Amino acid sequence: MTLLNQKVCDLDAAMANISDGATIMVGGFGSPGTPFALLDALLASGQRNLTLIKNDANEPGIGIGKLIEAGRVKRLITSHLGLNRTAIEAMNSGEIEVTFHPQGLLAEKIRCAGVGHGGFLTDIGISTEIAEGRHEINLEGGTWAIEPALQADVALVHAERADRYGNLIYRATASNFNPLMAMAAERVIAQTYRIDTPGNLPIDTIHTPCAFISHVVQVDHASSQQGACLHDL
Amino acid sequence: MTLLNQKVCDLDAAMANISDGATIMVGGFGSPGTPFALLDALLASGQRNLTLIKNDANEPGIGIGKLIEAGRVKRLITSHLGLNRTAIEAMNSGEIEVTFHPQGLLAEKIRCAGVGHGGFLTDIGISTEIAEGRHEINLEGGTWAIEPALQADVALVHAERADRYGNLIYRATASNFNPLMAMAAERVIAQTYRIDTPGNLPIDTIHTPCAFISHVVQVDHASSQQGACLHDL
Amino acid sequence: MISDQQRILTRAAREVTDGQIVNLGIGLPTRLFHYLPDDMNVLVHSENGVLGCRPRQEGELPDSDMIDSGGAYIATRAGASVFDSAMSFAMIRRSRIDVTFMGAFEVDQEGNLANWKIPGKFSPGIGGAMELAQKVARLVVLCSHNDKHGNPKILTRCQLPLTASRCVARIITEKAVMDVTPAGLEVVEVAEGLGIEALREATNATLLIDESRLGRF
């Protein structure tokens, strides 16, 4: 465990010692909440054969899109690639192996690991195509599919604000998968715009308590706001 | 479903039509977060053979302690009765049937119902006394016990602050089981000290979104602060 | 003249009543946003983690942390809340959303819906569609009556992989409003100026039509 007083570090120290073949969770739903600065550092540090877990594949040329295009990703566990045609092409050509889960089940599989369970029972998707390969059991008169927990070696998350101990606050729809992933990996690296002195974050507004966080890295807005697909309704 | 614009009501309307034999979740860990005003109304309205789900039994003479002493409770699903000797006596004499769960598993069983799962897999308590009667399965090399979801007809929760739509904010250690129970019953009744106009609660600080809440009742501090066991360390 | 999409959306807006929580699927349903009256107590849910979103108004600065599930900049209205993906789908799986509007590749008279995958052609993933379709209290399909080649999308039986089975309550196209019933699709309303025979020809499903009770839209 990282000690409370030793969590703040720079990008290089935070991202050191990630292995080839590591399983890495990445927060974000589209651009909001995507830890772009941590992903750029991961790209620069060169690991191969990564398994990534992210709701989506960002867009071509940003976020995990860059890692996929650089041939660094072996497998992607995700919910939807709709905004990234290059990721869909990489899937169709067999360059990356893609596993799809319904979005809410993906969220719960991650949370399940985060709270120390082995899995959960769901009735979502029974007798549809996504049910293939799932174990089913009968319990109290119903049929339930078992969804195993999904854990990772490393989680990369983005928070609006943090303190030195690693307490995190997310903002608006940049929350999404971040609080769940922040619990579900052995090592959790958080990027944030602002690192406060402990005691400065209102205690009722902290979303992720510091117990789960390994490293906190301050990033500027410029290095972490990417995304071209945004538009009005 | 209760419509967004029809949730605020008085105690009598909120607590109407609860049946004999109903299963009722009650928030609170000790006194903080216990919906004392709703419990007093439940006592006054006379239902019998209730099944209560609460972390503890409050203390003698307050909260669900009153309901147990009045002979209104058939069964209690709980984690610990340490602060209530009359509840322990009622259990030992067979007046009430008590089911104990480890505290964190009780919380997760409730949440499980709240998020629409059938149960979860845990390694807590395997081969201890509490494992009796649980189903176990093997998954990915490990042995896991199945804990079924625990739902209720009604949940009674306490929030510090609400708005007219039923968005809830809890305070300090009065949170405890309340956010979990607020998701896990068919009908969820929230008492609160203050009911705001929608838009007045900061959106990043709402703990329970209004979608889960059936009724919101304003109560004063006097009717909802009970408990004699409090002391300094 | 009113376009097909406008006809669908105008009619769909009448499905929403004061006090409801509503989810709008990606594509055509998202545009329903602009057809809901501002003064209604209605909260629109977007599964990426917001309840109570509204379109950004002209001149309102975009907030890069505030998008809907389709990636569009949104704003929030009074009574809104934001939350993580687990909470967002808890609302869905617990049927705390009153009505969801979704598009369709195919929809059939048993209420089966296919809107996520065309094997070999289109498979970007399931997203949140499966949980929405299976669990939201009421699912209304908004889609064109026929595909771009003129083939019926309203079928006796879906051929594509299903999003969820027996999940659709009502179908609104530019030609008709149809309810799923055990006996077939009950036509509730037909578009102004469209004949019954033309509707039957455009449809590949059992249509139950009682002309004496038929509405127009």
Next chain:
Amino acid sequence: MISDQQRILTRAAREVTDGQIVNLGIGLPTRLFHYLPDDMNVLVHSENGVLGCRPRQEGELPDSDMIDSGGAYIATRAGASVFDSAMSFAMIRRSRIDVTFMGAFEVDQEGNLANWKIPGKFSPGIGGAMELAQKVARLVVLCSHNDKHGNPKILTRCQLPLTASRCVARIITEKAVMDVTPAGLEVVEVAEGLGIEALREATNATLLIDESRLGRF
């Protein structure tokens, strides 16, 4: 003169190092609170939903919404957070608590712990003890070496229903500090003035004692 409890607590405080997250069980361990230096970066977890609690200071008004798991009024220190019961036990089950101190009815040389039930006499429920005992990274038992009748609480094998098996790392009593090892309980330190034979007589377990390395406390 130092009381038995003071001796245990003074020694136990040395188990906590700067930067750790600590849980204190109900009873004697809770009093360890007063033995931790104020200037350490240490957050005390209480399973009812707070990380970073501290004793209320003299003159500080009690906050009726701020208690620990034993029902005592507490306050919070800089860096604290509050959360619901699910989050609180997630930290526990995921071993994000570095060390927990718990009382014992019985503890044995295999590291088994019994502290929640005496059949027929005491069964108020398991509370959070089982998850803490099974999952916290390091479990230190703080208890009197013998019960009020003088019977050993440190045993070859627990007789009471277990809280968790093979969970204890270290036992601190007023008589000794003992580590659980595969070969038996390794005595690390003995109380000032206590003879080895007296310790063996008060104990019903295999004690491994290397007098050349033995500390005093």
